[in-house]
Amino acid sequence: MGREGDPHGWHPPWCVVDHDEAGASARHEAEGVPIAVTLLEAQAGLPSRPTSAEVVAVLHHDGDGPWLYIGDGVRQHLELSLDSWRRVAAVANELIDLYDASARTG
Numbered sequence: 682m683g684r685e686g687d688p689h690g691w692h693p694p695w696c697v698v699d700h701d702e703a704g705a706s707a708r709h710e711a712e713g714v715p716i717a718v719t720l721l722e723a724q725a726g727l728p729s730r731p732t733s734a735e736v737v738a739v740l741h742h743d744g745d746g747p748w749l750y751i752g753d754g755v756r757q758h759l760e761l762s763l764d765s766w767r768r769v770a771a772v773a774n775e776l777i778d779l780y781d782a783s784a785r786t787g
């Protein structure tokens with residue numbers, strides 16, 4: 682599956698980059714997946730307020746391994762290794778379950 686000029690000798694099936702195109706990135710990158718979210722938007726001097734927004738999740742692979750970016754592209758993002766995301770997701774699910782349990786019992 683390797684391509685000419687690919688330093689990794691590997692082109693993952695999820696990569697949407699045409700590396701042969703002039704000026705194309707050398708990194709492997711999946712198509713971004715948009716996610717509708719509600720985020721707590723901070724405003725200088727004002728209370729934070731819930732705001733509807735869209736973030737995008739992008740899987741990519743550079744020379745040093747796979748990464749998953751989730752962010753709004755400007756102000757807020759996390760760009761973590763896949764193992765890190767597994768830990769983040771596990772803790773997030775635990776905390777959401779903890780909240781759900783307390784909400785059920787009042």
Ligand SMILES: [Zn+2]
Nearest residue numbers: 692696698709
């Ligand atoms: Zn690629």
